[in-house]
Amino acid sequence: MGALPRYQEIAGELRAAIYRGEYQPGDNLPQRVDLMNRYGVSKETVSKVYRVLEAEGLVQATRKSGTRVRRHPERLQLTRERTAYRDEIGYFFDLSAQHWRALGPVEINRAPAPGEIARLLDISPGTEVVIRDRVMGDPDTGRVFQLTASYLPADLVDELPVLESVDTGPGGIYDRIEEAGHGPLTWYERLSARAATAREVKLLALAPGVPVQRIVRTSTDPRGKVCEINAISLSAELHEIGYPIERHPSARPST
Amino acid sequence: MGALPRYQEIAGELRAAIYRGEYQPGDNLPQRVDLMNRYGVSKETVSKVYRVLEAEGLVQATRKSGTRVRRHPERLQLTRERTAYRDEIGYFFDLSAQHWRALGPVEINRAPAPGEIARLLDISPGTEVVIRDRVMGDPDTGRVFQLTASYLPADLVDELPVLESVDTGPGGIYDRIEEAGHGPLTWYERLSARAATAREVKLLALAPGVPVQRIVRTSTDPRGKVCEINAISLSAELHEIGYPIERHPSARPST
């Protein structure tokens, strides 16, 4: 027996075969019973093999018709602008997602701030914040594309109760915050990724093993107080974020 | 019995308890035997529960001392500039990662282009390309931070054999490509994320369930030919990519 457990070895062989192109997207992989015989292992072990590959997003199993190599969908190019625009409804940060709308009403709750958010808001973890949750998507097809959560520190909401109401008026929370003397806000975005939560898998209809891409935007007032954090989750399989690179004078073309 | 399998139900309860803060980072979760008794399930089922939570990057098991809620490391802010710089060694696209160096020699191979790369190079999948693989990291600690692969179409390498050699001279492949009449190159970057491959888990020392962030840069010559694709994999847990947002005139401050 090698250093790796049996099921990892078998997963490795199948993975390599997929990368070599022996199994093309859409092809069926050997079914459970065949692998049991071929490698002389039990059904549970074979299941473990396929669970590993499924968690990697490589294969997809359907009852009766077998386990297939996944076809990866084309990625939607999400040209994330580094510029904030504003229209009659409010602010937007994304030219290519301009037609997405909230599917259903905003959900507003008070809850302890998750660790990452507390750190960015510069409050101690577990402190209560106001959370405005939105499910965004294509209003025509009803397809969900992103989950948005807006985190507001409790002291700011006490000062500005409108932030806890469903309709925050023209220009949305940013205009209200700026009117209350916190303007002009400056924005900063951070891009990261992590494994999907159960909620994200369900709402974004993620295939097993697909991570989410995160866009976390902080809004800071001129005194340096972080007034809001806006966290977006997107399917990492469906989206990519693109931008052109400019040449610095040090990188002059040599033609 | 509900709609979900038993192990998913139990995983859900533990997950919720972690989010509620009943188990803090560093705390021990109940051990296998306790959960067997509490829920009246077998050891394999309990293992499956913890395998789910581990794949989500929520918990980490160590023999003898139990299964703990993971502490997530601080993210290294990777301020990805939108500007290409150049020094005596070559081009760089990342101010904050300037001191990273190749750990070990470049590995150069000819292999069929993976689907994603073929699409960007505008060649049919499986066409042979030249791949230059590098492992980058901190030269002092030896810690690996990113895997870099540079994909070059075979016809360009036939025209410019130096692209297949280890030392490509001052300014690297970009200067060689531009000197050969393909300059000035224009660059475009795409950010995405996906589940880690086995190689990435090993080389980047990723914890189970941690995805990789991908930065894929295309270099295009003035005639529109894509001359190179540079694909970087980073631990999504360790890095985030940040940038400030500017105000468009439409988003004037309302103070």
Add this chain to the structure above:
DNA sequence: CAGTGGTCTAGACCACAAC
């Protein structure tokens, strides 16, 4: 060296989707 996680089995049963 004992305790905990990790792997594996043989066999049972369920549930869904294609036929």
Add this chain to the structure above:
DNA sequence: TTGTGGTCTAGACCACTGA
């Protein structure tokens, strides 16, 4: 209807690691 994936068990054994 039936074949396929999916779940679960009871019990065995291994392997690492912290006291």
